[in-house]
Amino acid sequence: MKKYGALYDDSMQMHKTDHHMPNIDLPLAQDIVRRTMHIIPFSVNVIDARGVILASGDPQRVGDLHPGAQLALARRASVEIGAADMARLPGTRAGINLPLTVRGEICGVLGLTGEPDAVRQFGELVRAMAEMMLEQARLVSELQHEKRYREEFVFQLVYRTGISDASMQAWAARLAVDLRVPRAMFVLEIPDAGEGPGERLDQVLTQLQQVQSDLSARWPALLMAVVSPGELVLLDAFPASGPQQARATQARQRLLELHQVAQQALTPPATLAMGVALPGLDGATASYESAKQTARVGRARDGEQTTFSYLELSLPVLLSGLQAGWQAEQLRQTLARLQAHDRKSGTLMRTLATWFRHHSHPMATARALHIHRNTLDYRLQKIAELTGLDLDDTDDRLLLYVALQLN
Incomplete structure (x- = not known):
């Protein structure tokens, strides 16, 4: 895994450039060929933006340059290849080449091999199907990038590895996170997760990823990241002022509902601790530290308890520094x-x-x-x-x- 602390510049660049359509990857190209050839009786080729065949109903053609596709890319329009064209374009076969467009950008070409009069009727159908698959892949990629970007932000709030406040504020703005709103860190910990065989650690990490997925499905606005083996951090808005008892009750309810969802995906028992709610970048970092200390104090007081709130343990947590x-x-x-x-x-x-x-x-x-x-x-x-x-x-x-x- 690439170290989170080094990812800020990469992430900013990713979000500056993610409007460009990436090349069609090989698994997706193969999937397009497989699925389209289930519905039409002709060989199908998927060609990238350079005119190179990525996947084909004729495996011998994979990796070859496709002159017809290159012509379609240059013209930004469909190109039919008949007998006369084959004579003047060596290496071509009869068929139709249709540019694949996603969000206004051409990312490749779909080629149907056969006499143009025979394959023409299938052209728009299979192109629409291929473009739909490309759009779905684009959406999945964007969701994965957004998830990674959000995770990196939380990681930096916890560890602050030399990134300037201005950069962090820009990062928060990109995520629509208002730093003026008080937020509390919640720390989900699986004790001794880093000990034992590597298989156990892999299992814990897999389960924490499932917890992230479950929590995101229930509360999409939650910011989360696995920051160390066996430790998942959540950042959630929470009032920093108001009647203490009312806030303590609200915190207890929030802890219980988060822990209930999280524990469904976990085999080992886990504890969940909530820190003090504070605004700002430094406030989020302090909230994480207070959540960790709340967990330590809470476990020392009651080893059977699984949820701990700073609002219920504020004095012993503050005194623990002594x-x-x-x-x-x-x-x-x-x-x-x-x-x-x-x-x-x-x-x-x-x-x-x-x-x-x-x-x-x-x-x-x-x-x-x-x-x-x-x-x-x-x-x-x-x-x-x-x-x-x-x-x-x-x-x-x-x-x-x-x-x-x-x-």
Whole structure:
């Protein structure tokens, strides 16, 4: 596979020049001959724009120059070859040569071998059939180019391999992507996809391509790319402002519907994480990084979970940057004595987490733990003694909460 980072110039050139009709390729030429000769009792030749026979009902003629076709190309009109013409054009055979035109451009010639009076009645029929096949091939090629172009754009948003902002903005404009609209990155990951035999990696890549196809069929506006073995990235518009709870609910719904479609094509289990929604080029890159970190934090918290939202894990994701360094060590010390005391049962740590989860509300916490209110008060007092923190003090409570999130 050609490295994505080197493809921008190629892609821009491709889209500058893709209005030119490419040469007819050999498989397509052979298909035209095969299908047309099923419906007419004459030999058919497909000749390229240089006048060279690509495919023929007479295999011996493949690769030969076709003078009649060259004449049709020069005149940009149909040319009939009769007995008199054969005498003055050596190497020709009786028949009709019809230019093949797609979107106003001549791309080759269709030759029917036989007496002109006999083959003339079939000329327009088989030409229309051949041109329809050429147009279909052109459309397929354009769709493949567009898909590749969109994938490269997403790849560059993730890795930004030296392409200027101006070039990226031009690229976005070509794709009708408004960079002012906030977008979130979704990262679909198959754990350990790069490990094991090569056959497994091939299987994973094939399945991810099927996921892309399924998601594109359902949501054509989605931008997607496989950016590494076992990792598919999706870019989707998502609001960056508004009520937090409403956006969190919307994010959860979006994660579930995307994951449901994706998982249908996957044999190994996959996780899907959504990053923060931001506008702009740098915003998309940051969203990818936040989605990756959201997945790491989410899997560490719950190994059974398969979908993770930054909006549900924003604080632990933001705090995860403090996992190393002296700050992290100081935060860990906050819970050190509590964890040492609680090593066997885990009762106090569980109580503390439940207390925070219920917004420090004593009755709700006691009900969740199925204990008496007095038992809860005793445990909270014990937590305060072991940590040396005042649970009624805002700063101490925040310090304890942050330490718990990093635990």
